Amino acid sequence: MATIIHITLKGIFRDRVFQGIMVLAVLFLFIPSAASLSMRQMTELTTTLSLSLISFIMLLLAVFLGATSIWKDIERRYTFSVLSLPISRTTYLWGRFFGIALFMLMTTVFLGAMALIAIKAATFGYPPSRPVVWSTIIVTILFDALKYILVVAVAMLLATVSTSFFLPVFGAISVFLAGTATQPVYDYLQTPSVQAAVSVIVRKAAETLYYLLPNLSGFDLKVHAIYSIPFNVQGLILTSIYFAGYTLIILSIGSFLFAWREMK
Amino acid sequence: MNAIEISGLCKQFKGKRRTCVDALKNLDLQIEAGEVFGFLGPNGAGKSTTIKLVMGLLRPTSGTAIIMGVDSTLAESRRKVGFLPENPAFYDYLSAEEYVAFVGSQFKMDTALLKRRSDEVIKQLDLWEARKRPMRSYSKGMIQRVGLAQALVHDPDVYILDEPMSGLDPIGRALVKDIILDLKKRGKCVFFSTHITDDVEKVCDRVGVIVKGSLVAIDRVENILRSGLEGYLVHLQLSDADAGTFAGLQAVRRTGTVSEFYVPSSVFNAFMGAVNTSGKEVVLVETKRRDLEDFFLSLVTSSAQESR
Ligand SMILES: Nc1ncnc2c1ncn2[C@@H]1O[C@H](COP(=O)(O)OP(=O)(O)OP(=O)(O)O)[C@@H](O)[C@H]1O
Numbered sequence: 081m082a083t084i085i086h087i088t089l090k091g092i093f094r095d096r097v098f099q100g101i102m103v104l105a106v107l108f109l110f111i112p113s114a115a116s117l118s119m120r121q122m123t124e125l126t127t128t129l130s131l132s133l134i135s136f137i138m139l140l141l142a143v144f145l146g147a148t149s150i151w152k153d154i155e156r157r158y159t160f161s162v163l164s165l166p167i168s169r170t171t172y173l174w175g176r177f178f179g180i181a182l183f184m185l186m187t188t189v190f191l192g193a194m195a196l197i198a199i200k201a202a203t204f205g206y207p208p209s210r211p212v213v214w215s216t217i218i219v220t221i222l223f224d225a226l227k228y229i230l231v232v233a234v235a236m237l238l239a240t241v242s243t244s245f246f247l248p249v250f251g252a253i254s255v256f257l258a259g260t261a262t263q264p265v266y267d268y269l270q271t272p273s274v275q276a277a278v279s280v281i282v283r284k285a286a287e288t289l290y291y292l293l294p295n296l297s298g299f300d301l302k303v304h305a306i307y308s309i310p311f312n313v314q315g316l317i318l319t320s321i322y323f324a325g326y327t328l329i330i331l332s333i334g335s336f337l338f339a340w341r342e343m344k
Numbered sequence: 345m346n347a348i349e350i351s352g353l354c355k356q357f358k359g360k361r362r363t364c365v366d367a368l369k370n371l372d373l374q375i376e377a378g379e380v381f382g383f384l385g386p387n388g389a390g391k392s393t394t395i396k397l398v399m400g401l402l403r404p405t406s407g408t409a410i411i412m413g414v415d416s417t418l419a420e421s422r423r424k425v426g427f428l429p430e431n432p433a434f435y436d437y438l439s440a441e442e443y444v445a446f447v448g449s450q451f452k453m454d455t456a457l458l459k460r461r462s463d464e465v466i467k468q469l470d471l472w473e474a475r476k477r478p479m480r481s482y483s484k485g486m487i488q489r490v491g492l493a494q495a496l497v498h499d500p501d502v503y504i505l506d507e508p509m510s511g512l513d514p515i516g517r518a519l520v521k522d523i524i525l526d527l528k529k530r531g532k533c534v535f536f537s538t539h540i541t542d543d544v545e546k547v548c549d550r551v552g553v554i555v556k557g558s559l560v561a562i563d564r565v566e567n568i569l570r571s572g573l574e575g576y577l578v579h580l581q582l583s584d585a586d587a588g589t590f591a592g593l594q595a596v597r598r599t600g601t602v603s604e605f606y607v608p609s610s611v612f613n614a615f616m617g618a619v620n621t622s623g624k625e626v627v628l629v630e631t632k633r634r635d636l637e638d639f640f641l642s643l644v645t646s647s648a649q650e651s652r
């Protein structure tokens with residue numbers, strides 16, 4: 081599996097689309113100056129913008145890498161040469177996933193460092209009302225990365241059954257959007273007034289979706305980072321377990337489907 | 345032990361709107377270890393389908409394929425196999441050297457041996473100059489050569505090659521023939537598909553002919569060549585007076601003082617007896633036989649007529 085991870089990483093680094101996406105990181109240079117235009121709450125604004133930029137780049141990478149890696153191997157007929165080696169489809173799929181996940185973490189470290197520099201620069205220009213808690217920002221970025229790695233797993237699952245890239249690309253984006261919204265919608269449906277108004281079938285359907293779709297709200301800690309609010313550590317541990325469990329299940333289904341698939 | 349054992353293998357492709365292609369019908373085939381087997385058939389006969397089934401890329405509709413005793417649905421069955429796909433494609437961002445190293449490591453070769461073997465096969469296939477360039481920039485024939493290099497690098501016991509000569513120049517084709525002959529000498533099993541009867545004639549022990557998904561013939565190459573023997577062309581030194589006929593046969597050609605007679609196998613002994621008693625000089629005796637190409641063509645046309 082190590083060699084699959086290795087060539088996955090090589091492939092990403094030598095890819096032009098990846099190089100294009102990374103150019104977006106240049107935008108970090110402009111964040112402090114953009115934030116300075118607001119004159120107030122410059123640090124908070126810089127933090128918000130930096131975290132949003134990281135999220136945006138990571139989402140692009142997650143969808144692009146997760147959806148296209150397997151699809152491209154099939155489309156370009158690389159699967160004939162690779163899957164005829166003595167590797168199981170499961171090893172191949174997990175190797176691909178770990179390669180991409182590792183790359184996402186490396187990108188996180190790189191982008192995170194850029195963000196910290198931008199925020200530090202902002203604190204010089206306009207001292208913040210509340211002291212910046214660096215560890216909080218770092219943990220926030222880390223959980224953001226976990227969220228997008230989970231999106232990678234979803235995109236790969238869709239790619240194992242799809243013959244075009246439409247399903248994995250748009251499917252992953254939809255699951256991401258829906259996953260961000262499930263918790264608020266679920267909470268809303270639990271309020272007594274709504275329970276009375278909405279039919280049981282709709283509520284059951286929503287509940288099923290709630291358990292089926294990834295729940296991504298727990299990964300979003302931006303508020304804590306921006307306003308230096310302490311974390312609920314137990315919540316973070318649960319979220320991590322949720323991440324590991326959900327990814328494991330998704331990829332197990334993925335490798336089952338992929339093993340069944342024919343290379344025509 | 346047989347290197348490859350195929351029993352009752354069938355493959356149907358189900359298309360859209362209930363179309364259904366019987367790509368392979370009940371194939372039984374045993375390839376012995378140490379044997380070079382040519383798999384001959386026209387376009388769309390089912391050669392690549394068979395090979396993909398054996399490599400576990402397709403799932404059989406029914407039947408089994410076993411390589412070196414291991415069922416081909418398991419990854420383990422490919423541990424001793426070097427495989428060249430039809431019109432191969434390899435990660436184009438890697439160089440030939442990197443790709444061959446990747447393949448070698450999948451076969452758990454140790455680093456020093458891998459390095460040595462990799463250099464060897466890359467040189468052998470004349471990719472040395474290009475070995476550090478990404479394969480994106482390779483020509484079709486160069487990709488085919490990488491395909492052969494990665495099938496050879498780990499020195500497996502079984503080679504499964506789908507049209508190994510395709511896309512190669514004459515020098516490349518000759519090289520592949522030499523490689524296969526060398527593998528044969530070293531007791532390896534080679535199973536390869538091709539359209540070109542000449543390749544089969546030169547290198548194979550046995551040949552199987554597949555037409556429209558069914559195996560229509562399977563035999564040793566020398567048997568086919570021997571059974572195809574039809575007669576002899578005998579060149580005799582004759583004076584102008586009796587140039588036209590000899591022992592009741594008409595000359596088919598005359599050049600200078602030499603007449604050529606076509607002698608069917610059945611009367612060859614009698615004809616040569618007559619030559620002996622007359623004391624005429626024999627310049628040359630040529631065997632006239634149907635070659636593998638004719639054999640192949642007659643099989644294909646006859647099975648096409650049957651199905652009509
Ligand atoms: N994925 C597929 N879906 C439907 N039919 C297929 C598929 N792949 C192959 N076939 C059909 O199966 C038959 C055998 O194809 P195959 O590729 O095995 O032929 P082949 O002997 O390798 O031919 P060639 O010499 O042209 O390479 C053909 O009729 C082909 O149309």
Ligand SMILES: [Mg+2]
Pocket residue numbers: 391392393430506
């Ligand atoms: Mg073919």
